[in-house]
Amino acid sequence: MEMAADRLYKEKKIRGFCHLSTGQEAVAVGIEHAINKSDDVITSYRCHGFAYMRGGTVRSIIGELLGRREGIAYGKGGSMHMFAKGFYGGNGIVGAQVPVGAGLAFAQKYTGGKKATVILYGDGASNQGQVFEAFNMAKLWKLPALFGCENNKYGMGTSAARSSALTDYYKRGQYIPGLKVNGMDVLAVKAAVQYGKQWTEEDNGPLVLEYVTYRYGGHSMSDPGTTYRTREEIQRMRSTNDPIAGLKQHILDWGVAQEDELKNIDKEARSFVNEEVAAAEAMAVPEATPKILYEDIYVRGSEPDFIRGRILDENYYFKQ
Amino acid sequence: MSRYLRPAARLAATARTSALRPATASPFLSRAAVIPGVQRRTYADASGVKEYTVRDALNEALAEELEQNDKVFILGEEVAQYNGAYKVTKNLLDRFGEKRVIDTPITESGFAGLAIGAALSGLHPVCEFMTWNFAMQAIDQIVNSAAKTLYMSGGIQPCNITFRGPNGFAAGVGAQHSQDFSAWYGSIPGLKVVSPWSAEDAKGLLKAAIRDPNPVVVLENELMYGQSFPMSAEAQKDDFVIPFGKAKIERSGKDLTLVTLSRCVGQSLVAAENLKKKYGVDVEVINLRSIKPLDIETIIKSLKKTHRLMAVESGFPAFGVSAEILALTMEYGFDYLDAPAARVTGADVPTPYAQGLEEMSFPTEGTIEQQAVKLLRL
Numbered sequence: 001m002e003m004a005a006d007r008l009y010k011e012k013k014i015r016g017f018c019h020l021s022t023g024q025e026a027v028a029v030g031i032e033h034a035i036n037k038s039d040d041v042i043t044s045y046r047c048h049g050f051a052y053m054r055g056g057t058v059r060s061i062i063g064e065l066l067g068r069r070e071g072i073a074y075g076k077g078g079s080m081h082m083f084a085k086g087f088y089g090g091n092g093i094v095g096a097q098v099p100v101g102a103g104l105a106f107a108q109k110y111t112g113g114k115k116a117t118v119i120l121y122g123d124g125a126s127n128q129g130q131v132f133e134a135f136n137m138a139k140l141w142k143l144p145a146l147f148g149c150e151n152n153k154y155g156m157g158t159s160a161a162r163s164s165a166l167t168d169y170y171k172r173g174q175y176i177p178g179l180k181v182n183g184m185d186v187l188a189v190k191a192a193v194q195y196g197k198q199w200t201e202e203d204n205g206p207l208v209l210e211y212v213t214y215r216y217g218g219h220s221m222s223d224p225g226t227t228y229r230t231r232e233e234i235q236r237m238r239s240t241n242d243p244i245a246g247l248k249q250h251i252l253d254w255g256v257a258q259e260d261e262l263k264n265i266d267k268e269a270r271s272f273v274n275e276e277v278a279a280a281e282a283m284a285v286p287e288a289t290p291k292i293l294y295e296d297i298y299v300r301g302s303e304p305d306f307i308r309g310r311i312l313d314e315n316y317y318f319k320q
Numbered sequence: 321m322s323r324y325l326r327p328a329a330r331l332a333a334t335a336r337t338s339a340l341r342p343a344t345a346s347p348f349l350s351r352a353a354v355i356p357g358v359q360r361r362t363y364a365d366a367s368g369v370k371e372y373t374v375r376d377a378l379n380e381a382l383a384e385e386l387e388q389n390d391k392v393f394i395l396g397e398e399v400a401q402y403n404g405a406y407k408v409t410k411n412l413l414d415r416f417g418e419k420r421v422i423d424t425p426i427t428e429s430g431f432a433g434l435a436i437g438a439a440l441s442g443l444h445p446v447c448e449f450m451t452w453n454f455a456m457q458a459i460d461q462i463v464n465s466a467a468k469t470l471y472m473s474g475g476i477q478p479c480n481i482t483f484r485g486p487n488g489f490a491a492g493v494g495a496q497h498s499q500d501f502s503a504w505y506g507s508i509p510g511l512k513v514v515s516p517w518s519a520e521d522a523k524g525l526l527k528a529a530i531r532d533p534n535p536v537v538v539l540e541n542e543l544m545y546g547q548s549f550p551m552s553a554e555a556q557k558d559d560f561v562i563p564f565g566k567a568k569i570e571r572s573g574k575d576l577t578l579v580t581l582s583r584c585v586g587q588s589l590v591a592a593e594n595l596k597k598k599y600g601v602d603v604e605v606i607n608l609r610s611i612k613p614l615d616i617e618t619i620i621k622s623l624k625k626t627h628r629l630m631a632v633e634s635g636f637p638a639f640g641v642s643a644e645i646l647a648l649t650m651e652y653g654f655d656y657l658d659a660p661a662a663r664v665t666g667a668d669v670p671t672p673y674a675q676g677l678e679e680m681s682f683p684t685e686g687t688i689e690q691q692a693v694k695l696l697r698l
Contacts, residue, residue, distance in 0.1 A: 040441070042437075071474075072474075073472060073473050073474035073476075074474030074475065075474070076471055076472055076473070076474045076475075077472045077473060077474060081472035081473065083469075083472075083473040083474075083476055083477045088437070088440050088441075088477070089469070089472075089473070089477075090472075091465070092464070093460055093464050093465075096433060096460060096461060096464060096465055097465075098433070099429065099430045099431070099432070099433025099434050099436075099437065099461070100433045100434070100436050100437035100440065100461070100465055101437060102430070102433070102434045102437060103433060103434035103435060103436055103437020103438040103439070103440070103441065104437045104438070104440065104441050105437075106434055106437065106438050107437065107438040107441030107442065107443050108441070110393070110419070110438065110443060111442075111443075129429065130429040130430050130433060133425075133427040133429055133430025133431075133433075134430055134433070134434070136425060136427065136430070137424070137425065137427065137430055137431065137434055140425070295475065296470055296471050296473075296474060296475035297470070297471050297509050297510055298470070298510070298512075298534050299470065299478050299533040299534055300475070302532060302533050302534055304512075304564070304565050304612075304613030305565065305613065306613075307509075312651055312652075
């Protein structure tokens, strides 16, 4: 899916920002397989993988990237803003999702039930003040919050060592226990999050997990990703640490499946994504009408009488 | 808003064809359509009227909403054990317990974000800022996380949250603790913004804010908390709400429309009485109550009667609430104006500490009167 997005972006079919997570697949996949649908996930703008794992379809995600009416956010959100049941975005302000995620955990505690919130942020965001504010409240109120730093080694073009006085991000919760997780190993991620979920269910409060991972692409599509790191480094990560190749090796070693079967799965996945992309490309764009432009600024039925347009003649009256 | 309000260009076209307004007629003689000085009250039976301070009205609104809906909770600095920095949340901890009345650390960005997360999850938080000055630490969360999420999600993720606290002019506290944020929040799509003046306003608007499914900013004023107002029997009920986007005519008049909000409503009413006594003019005073949406219909209806308009507010002058009201007046009511609309605002200066200088920085009854005299050429 991310490779399809890469292609569509280069074909100039996707506008604006587009942050891909190739290389970081094991984090989103591992987390989803460790939690339930009733748990919550919130992340930053690098959100396509999580939106998919939380129940978004490939066509709705690609449709959103293409700005289509049937996109996951009806063409209103774009690459950075995708939501689904139990998935709270897709947030564009670096670090701001962390206290919001603590609030999701707060609500889980308030309403009761064995639920947890997985809150993701990058190594860059980990230096935002409000991350520490969220840590404090989560510990103080024993919230079922699994803070997770996706350490992909670079906050945009600034390496972890150049941005952070302590690059052991799992230690940065101070009074909150931390776990360092191999974020290139889907099974390790799953095991760690399962442990974390159990930890919160036993009312131990939050955990800080550090998923050590790597992004193959640039920070966003406008970044070739080679000015602040070497091509050799990227190539080495791809050939020695790739999460998909790693899982494949495990499967073969353990005799779970044969090489042919895996090749078939890979082939099927590619053709499935191609079909979904074709379906997304066939979707209509939102009609450029005032009705669609001004819908959902406020909850339906609670809108003001009218919304102002660029000129008075464009004012949109909800009661026609 | 009824559709009869049209952009000024169309009004101008109508005016030209009908030519109803004789250019020489004195506005004071020809337009005595209403009896001046009559307060419009919405209740008939005065026997049930009680005196409430704004503080008590806010407290009652919070208690009633906490009582009626388990999803409502209040959090902020010193709201629980301390009973509120300004005692607005007095006794709520005792009554509703620490699950629903929550003291936070001093961590505005964090607890505003946390409250927003709880709202996204389906709860109805009331997030108190000790003052709106401190909410600047959290304004990213209010604007980017609360106001925009519904739209960005294509309508699937609402955020029912109320942000409240004292705003605007406060006495003797210097520049960082005495600033009006009406214009800031009033400019953000996705937010609703209200600013109560009286006890009834305070109760009805806060309850409506908590019940509204959108993020609502309630801009109270510290100096109003201790002031008493009559509260009608209707407003004392636990289902009393004031609809957003509807201004209230606090004083009826035919000679000048004075559009104002929050603490300046009281000052404007005093100025209006003085103008009546000294010059015999009848000033209509409109209490906006709601900043976003703004009740332009009531303003223009009044302007059509008085043909003169003045906006009064305590914010900084540039790009402010008054600037917006004057622009709207020009757009919707240019042809009804017999004189250029005017505004009285705070001065363009960081609020000074020394009393004499502070007095020069905010509207007083005197400045309002002075500007009205000039506008009316009395």
